[in-house]
Amino acid sequence: MSNDLLTLEGVHTHIGAYHILHGVDLRVPRGQLTMLLGRNGAGKTTTLRTIMGLWKASRGRITFAGQDITALPTPQIASRGVAYVPENMGIFADLTVRENMLLAARAAKNASQIDEQRLKWIFQLFPAVEKFWNHPAGKLSGGQKQMLAVSRAIVEPRELLIIDEPSKGLAPAIINNMIDAFAQLKASGVTILLVEQNFNFAKRLGDTVAVMDNGQVVHSGSMKALAEDEGLQQSLLGLAL
Template sequence: MSAPLLKLSGVHTHIGAYHILHGVDLAVPRGQLTLLLGRNGAGKTTTLRTIMGLWRASAGTITFGGQGIAAWETPRIAQQGIAYVPENMGIFADLTVKENLLLAARGARTAAQMDSARLEWIFRLFPAVEKFWNHPAGKLSGGQKQMVAVARAIVEPRELLIVDEPSKGLAPAIVNNMIDAFAQLKASGTTILLVEQNLHFAQRLGDQVAVMDNGVVVHAGPMAALAEDEALQQSLLGLSL
């Protein structure tokens, strides 16, 4: 098998006096969708923020495309082709949908300079982005904001897309739309790392899965194998798919 696009080995993270990650080992294969599951407080969001350099790893290594990035600042990490959608989506509420996407399109100063073919593709993935193109992003519903957040992350081609709980609080119809969009993103060759609590979402999309508990990865393997093993689901997650 080829080397993973992203790999964490023995990663520890301290936030102030708190020791949150206790030696995380995680491999994200190139071109696949990897799910990071676990109970609340297991360390999933801290893992994503540590990958992005928003919190600094106190020990261990993080490699992306074979390069060590654990000591890099967040802008340099993003410039390598990694996009991150945080749990709170990070939408600029007073800007229009168009202006939110333009901020992420580094090669364009105006909307007319944005890649029109890529925009058309994004509009097909998320019709609401086109519908509300000139509306203030803060006026949109939660599901529409999530679509804008993901669209902004992919307005330029990315090697790796990292998303924290994309289905949280969304209506079932919006969740299904999001599942379809991520399936198309994966089919386009984008490598994806998702934190997710919706197990239907996880089962539909996941190629690989890693389950966290108390700041470490306690299980890693194919998502299909976890989906078929109810005893393992109960043991790891306290519930079944």
């Protein structure tokens, strides 16, 4: 059996008249954290949205846990154990933190039915979620909203967590907290696919990496190897570290 939980083979995506993905090949190994890097406009967010079925692949194949999910609607993909945190976080601002969490806990009819042990674990990862439990989510800071978005994604057990730019706009202290939380999630057995622009964030967390440019994956391999090769960083990402 393949060690890859998620694979994309030759995936093309059109949005209206625009051809955004040009044959994406991507492998996400089970139990690892895979970084998806690239310049702005490279196709990273489109890749995540295509995996989730929010935009349909016009060609190619997407496989999750050995099953073809290319043509499945988004709710069916999610029900297989895939959670997606978009760049805009998708927080319901007028609802409390508790109500946001309850919406994501599909098996619970009220907050008391959310798995108590799992909730305690989430509170340990993100103390702000417990602190602001009864506060309107719209009143939270950017970092606290990001913590809530990830907490919603993991309030039920997931096999794969897909997150788009979790460190964007966050203070360094919050970023360190987020890194610790993702490391704990990975240690718990969750497979993570993470789009990130912060290279220092990426190299601290990533096991494997794929770099996109112009709608294709142009490099894949070990995150450690990329982090140690400044010439490769410069050519792929335009970075001078």
